[in-house]
Amino acid sequence: MKVLISGGGTGGHIYPGLAIAKGLEDKFDNTDILFVGTEKGLESDIIPKEGYDLKTITVEGLPRKISLKLFKSFLKTGLGILESRSIIKSFKPDIVIGTGGYVCGPVVLTASLRKIPTLIHEQNAYPGITNRLLARFVDKVALSNGDAKKYFHSEEKTILTGNPVRLEILKKTKKEALKELGINGDKKLILVFGGSRGAESINRSVIELYDKIKDLDLQLLHITGKKGYESVIQKAESMGIKGVEVGDIIIKPYLYNMSAALAVADLVISRAGATGLAEITACGIPAILIPYPYASENHQEYNARSLENNGAAKVILDNELTGKKLYDLVSTLFQDENKLLIMSRASKNLGKPEALDNLVKIIRNLTM
Numbered sequence: 168m169k170v171l172i173s174g175g176g177t178g179g180h181i182y183p184g185l186a187i188a189k190g191l192e193d194k195f196d197n198t199d200i201l202f203v204g205t206e207k208g209l210e211s212d213i214i215p216k217e218g219y220d221l222k223t224i225t226v227e228g229l230p231r232k233i234s235l236k237l238f239k240s241f242l243k244t245g246l247g248i249l250e251s252r253s254i255i256k257s258f259k260p261d262i263v264i265g266t267g268g269y270v271c272g273p274v275v276l277t278a279s280l281r282k283i284p285t286l287i288h289e290q291n292a293y294p295g296i297t298n299r300l301l302a303r304f305v306d307k308v309a310l311s312n313g314d315a316k317k318y319f320h321s322e323e324k325t326i327l328t329g330n331p332v333r334l335e336i337l338k339k340t341k342k343e344a345l346k347e348l349g350i351n352g353d354k355k356l357i358l359v360f361g362g363s364r365g366a367e368s369i370n371r372s373v374i375e376l377y378d379k380i381k382d383l384d385l386q387l388l389h390i391t392g393k394k395g396y397e398s399v400i401q402k403a404e405s406m407g408i409k410g411v412e413v414g415d416i417i418i419k420p421y422l423y424n425m426s427a428a429l430a431v432a433d434l435v436i437s438r439a440g441a442t443g444l445a446e447i448t449a450c451g452i453p454a455i456l457i458p459y460p461y462a463s464e465n466h467q468e469y470n471a472r473s474l475e476n477n478g479a480a481k482v483i484l485d486n487e488l489t490g491k492k493l494y495d496l497v498s499t500l501f502q503d504e505n506k507l508l509i510m511s512r513a514s515k516n517l518g519k520p521e522a523l524d525n526l527v528k529i530i531r532n533l534t535m
């Protein structure tokens with residue numbers, strides 16, 4: 168089966184595509200995968216590292232206001248359609264899948280006009296503009312969250328699947344993960360990440376935990392995001408924290424083996440992007456969530472509250488986040504192991520590890 172997957176910009180759109188790619192390869196022999204993204208998106212770094220071919224096209228998001236920029240974006244989208252046509256003509260996919268981000272627009276639209284089976288996957292309760300526009304052209308719209316249904320007009324096209332989680336995340340054992348990360352298995356570990364691009368406010372307040380981590384007898388794996396890494400390292404060094412790859416505090420710009428971090432984490436501190444939360448709950452990890460306040464329709468707070476209301480997470484709003492608040496919450500949680508255990512069970516209950524299988528079945532049906 169030849170499968171063309173397009174999705175990008177941020178990790179939240181890329182990793183569901185990668186999960187689908189690996190899920191298909193796991194189920195079917197002779198699966199040939201090609202990704203299409205943009206050069207500027209994180210996909211141009213992540214996809215080749217995962218061992219897949221990536222073709223890039225010229226496209227950018229459309230500005231909301233009428234301006235010269237809008238005209239230029241239309242021209243680029245036109246070019247993107249021509250490039251998509253040429254990629255599709257030479258790859259000859261049996262199905263084209265879009266996992267969100269504006270790069271999917273020209274790719275999925277071109278495939279649909281050429282009568283190639285098409286599927287889009289929406290990770291969020293409030294769908295992105297590209298998926299809302301593409302919905303009328305595609306064969307199926309797979310949703311992670313039932314609340315997104317009302318934004319898509321065709322009832323019979325939409326199907327609730329959940330958000331696919333990469334197989335390696337579902338399968339990795341703690342023993343394998345400890346070896347992979349080279350860290351101490353005796354101490355509990357807090358994993359911090361601010362979505363796929365990092366979060367400045369989370370970095371700033373987590374730094375205030377650095378000198379207290381030893382007192383709590385914990386380890387901290389702090390993923391800063393590539394942009395924030397240098398300033399976090401400088402701050403750590405000014406606090407006398409050296410050897411950032413060893414010891415109780417490990418600071419990394421980005422983790423390409425997130426499966427290992429998730430397999431060892433006893434608590435996650437993070438933003439509340441839909442893909443990250445699907446992984447956290449599939450692994451049953453308790454979380455402190457600090458939703459990104461500028462996400463469209465405030466959808467990250469919606470995501471975070473849904474975990475909180477089910478007992479799987481505590482929420483701190485970005486404008487209320489301080490190092491002290493974070494420290495107080497972390498120490499309260501680790502003082503009572505039972506609290507963490509209850510949160511962990513609640514988290515696991517919300518996880519949908521079956522989402523990947525659901526999508527694989529839909530893809531098989533569309534290509535038969």
Ligand SMILES: CC(=O)N[C@H]1[C@@H](OP(=O)(O)OP(=O)(O)OC[C@H]2O[C@@H](n3ccc(=O)[nH]c3=O)[C@H](O)[C@@H]2O)O[C@H](CO)[C@@H](O)[C@@H]1O
Binds near residue numbers: 267360439467
């Ligand atoms: C600011 C914004 O609008 N963010 C959106 C974006 O978030 P974003 O791209 O941050 O996506 P998520 O937080 O949902 O997921 C992050 C993904 O990156 C991976 N990861 C992260 C850090 C790292 O070092 N290594 C790594 O592999 C995580 O395992 C996860 O797969 O897409 C999500 C899914 O559409 C949306 O819900 C978010 O609201």
